[in-house]
Amino acid sequence: xxxxxxxxxxxxxxxxxxxxxxxxxxxxxxxxxxxxxxxxxxxxxxxxxxxxxxxxxxxxxxxxxxxxxxxxxxxxxxxxxxxxxxxxxxxxxxxxxxxxxxxxxxxxxxxxxxxxxxxxxxxxxxxxxxxxxxxxxxxxxxxxxxxxxxxxxxxxxxxxxxxxxxxxxxxxxxxxxxxxxxxxxxxxxxxxxxxxxxxxxxxxxxxxxxxxxxxxxxxxxxxxxxxxxxx
Amino acid sequence: xxxxxxxxxxxxxxxxxxxxxxxxxxxxxxxxxxxxxxxxxxxxxxxxxxxxxxxxxxxxxxxxxxxxxxxxxxxxxxxxxxxxxxxxxxxxxxxxxxxxxxxxxxxxxxxxxxxxxxxxxxxxxxxxxxxxxxxxxxxxxxxxxxxxxxxxxxxxxxxxxxxxxxxxxxxxxxxxxxxxxxxxxxxxxxxxxxxxxxxxxxxxxxxxxxxxxxxxxxxxxxxxxxxxxxx
DNA sequence: TCCGGAGTTTGATACAACGCAACGTTCGGC
DNA sequence: GCCGAACGTTGCGTTGTATCAAACTCCGGA
Numbered sequence: 249x250x251x252x253x254x255x256x257x258x259x260x261x262x263x264x265x266x267x268x269x270x271x272x273x274x275x276x277x278x279x280x281x282x283x284x285x286x287x288x289x290x291x292x293x294x295x296x297x298x299x300x301x302x303x304x305x306x307x308x309x310x311x312x313x314x315x316x317x318x319x320x321x322x323x324x325x326x327x328x329x330x331x332x333x334x335x336x337x338x339x340x341x342x343x344x345x346x347x348x349x350x351x352x353x354x355x356x357x358x359x360x361x362x363x364x365x366x367x368x369x370x371x372x373x374x375x376x377x378x379x380x381x382x383x384x385x386x387x388x389x390x391x392x393x394x395x396x397x398x399x400x401x402x403x404x405x406x407x408x409x410x411x412x413x414x415x416x417x418x419x420x421x422x423x424x425x426x427x428x429x430x431x432x433x434x435x436x437x438x439x440x441x442x443x444x445x446x447x448x449x450x451x452x453x454x455x456x457x458x459x460x461x462x463x464x465x466x467x468x469x470x471x472x473x474x475x476x477x478x479x
Numbered sequence: 480x481x482x483x484x485x486x487x488x489x490x491x492x493x494x495x496x497x498x499x500x501x502x503x504x505x506x507x508x509x510x511x512x513x514x515x516x517x518x519x520x521x522x523x524x525x526x527x528x529x530x531x532x533x534x535x536x537x538x539x540x541x542x543x544x545x546x547x548x549x550x551x552x553x554x555x556x557x558x559x560x561x562x563x564x565x566x567x568x569x570x571x572x573x574x575x576x577x578x579x580x581x582x583x584x585x586x587x588x589x590x591x592x593x594x595x596x597x598x599x600x601x602x603x604x605x606x607x608x609x610x611x612x613x614x615x616x617x618x619x620x621x622x623x624x625x626x627x628x629x630x631x632x633x634x635x636x637x638x639x640x641x642x643x644x645x646x647x648x649x650x651x652x653x654x655x656x657x658x659x660x661x662x663x664x665x666x667x668x669x670x671x672x673x674x675x676x677x678x679x680x681x682x683x684x685x686x687x688x689x690x691x692x693x694x695x696x697x698x699x700x701x702x703x704x705x706x707x708x709x710x
Numbered sequence: 711t712c713c714g715g716a717g718t719t720t721g722a723t724a725c726a727a728c729g730c731a732a733c734g735t736t737c738g739g740c
Numbered sequence: 741g742c743c744g745a746a747c748g749t750t751g752c753g754t755t756g757t758a759t760c761a762a763a764c765t766c767c768g769g770a
Binding site: 397398399438439441442459460 | 726727728729735736737
């Protein structure tokens with residue numbers, strides 16, 4: 249359990265515009281909890297009774313089809329709000345969130361959402377801003393899915409994870425949380441077989457280096473070329 | 480040019496919670512404009528300086544890839560707000576909106592957004608609600624695109640348009656605005672050739688009846704079966 | 711009335727990706 | 741240190757869908 253200290257929140261976007269005393273107030277009303285890898289924080293369709301802030305770890309936000317297939321809609325990294333369905337007047341969560349690694353999150357009852365946004369204008373504007381960014385991201389993923397071939401989609405998915413969580417190592421940039429072939433196929437709408445083949449080929453070419461649930465991008469530039477984004 | 484009368488807005492979701500005098504105030508500050516079929520209301524990347532309400536007609540909201548392909552992200556029908564990037568603290572529009580049929584829209588400068596939401600709580604909550612619905616829709620389209628085969632995606636796209644704009648005719652339910660094969664392929668991430676083949680086959684089976692830019696669903700139930708949604 | 715463009719239909723061909731299947735590897739628990 | 745489960749790899753046959761190509765239909769304007 250981390251110490252609940254003002255400095256935890258002071259640098260985070262939703263709170264960076266607030267004063268220390270205000271942060272203290274917000275923090276005093278939060279519940280902190282730890283989630284093991286693979287655990288659900290909340291599930292699609294359940295009552296949206298709380299909203300959350302990820303302090304440590306990484307999450308996958310997943311939607312399921314009636315047929316049982318699942319799709320990873322986006323990832324959440326530390327410092328981001330999630331499960332903010334109440335901000336959009338929803339009474340159930342539209343997706344499931346799963347801890348991709350051991351994670352720690354704060355949460356508040358939804359009743360506090362309107363209180364926070366009313367009392368702290370900086371909180372409201374920053375929250376809606378991240379919401380807008382997230383909407384834009386999903387639209388971008390959608391257009392990518394609709395227009396690009398599988399190879400490019402997988403390359404883009406890797407780059408997105410690297411951008412969000414990449415940290416330098418000796419051999420390249422490493423994705424900070426566990427990722428399986430199946431996970432990548434759930435992000436890109438393909439099969440784990442195809443992903444496995446692609447990663448094998450890229451490993452042979454020295455572009456990535458992957459162990460079991462762990463991926464290091466050794467040649468980001470070549471991956472960008474493969475992803476087909478032209479600047 | 481329509482008469483700008485309170486009754487225009489009184490029944491619409493964003494305004495239904497307001498009083499007549501308040502609606503009058505809002506209306507007095509709106510600009511009304513007509514858009515011919517194929518005209519852009521605003522374009523992706525341009526300064527988001529106004530927000531809009533569609534009074535009559537239908538719009539396509541389109542995102543383009545660097546490679547020149549385009550994807551129809553969603554449709555707007557009468558009574559819906561659109562171009563509400565300012566609500567999410569965006570300074571440019573994230574997509575382009577095109578009139579799918581001759582359309583009429585009101586618009587206001589973004590500076591009024593904060594004024595409206597502050598002064599009329601009902602307007603704010605309803606606006607964020609539609610935003611939440613739209614986010615959910617896009618997530619659903621994304622999962623559909625990632626998991627379903629082309630035939631099901633096309634069936635779903637037709638059903639979505641029917642739900643949004645369908646009106647009864649002698650032979651079935653008709654989509655209220657012009658739709659080309661190319662349009663459908665832009666919604667489903669396939670080619671106009673494949674869409675043409677599918678529609679021909681369905682027409683032979685008596686499920687749809689399509690003329691040039693005009694589609695009537697004659698057997699909605701069979702189309703639902705084809706779409707593969709199980710209730 | 712004729713022309714041209716926009717939209718549609720249809721056929722033939724090619725290949726990327728899926729589905730299935732079998733085997734290999736790593737990891738964690740007992 | 742062994743075992744079983746989870747995850748990954750690889751091969752092969754198949755098929756859905758894109759691609760290329762060509763012709764057709766409708767509609768509006770000159």
